[in-house]
Amino acid sequence: MYSRKLSEEGWxxxxxxADRYYGIILLSFIATYDVFFEYFSGNIGWILAVTATGVILSLYLLQIGIRYCSSLMVMMSL
Structure with missing residues (x-):
């Protein structure tokens, strides 16, 4: 509902x-700061592939759906 309101206000x-990603990145880093660097260096290829397809693309399509569909339709499709 908040994403729809932001879309209606011209965002x-x-x-x-981008604003959603700031929060996701910050919370993820806080939760994994102790093992982050050693895991990241060994798995950079997989991390980038999953980020591009599983996170960026899916959230982009979700945001487009939020803009053009009713809130009920978006909740049911999730």
């Missing part, structure tokens, strides 16, 4: 997603 999809 673009990319700006809304």
């Amino acid at each position: 673009t999809t990319s700006i809304i997603l």
Whole structure:
């Protein structure tokens, strides 16, 4: 509902997603700071592939759906 309100106020999809990513990145780093660097260096290829397909693409399509569909339809599709 908040994403829809931001869309109606003129925020673009990319700006809304960027603001969501700041929170996701910060919370993820806080939760994994003790093993982050050794895991990251060994798995950079997989991390980038999953990030591009599983996170960026899916959240972009979700945000487009939020903009053009009703809230009930978005919740049911999730």
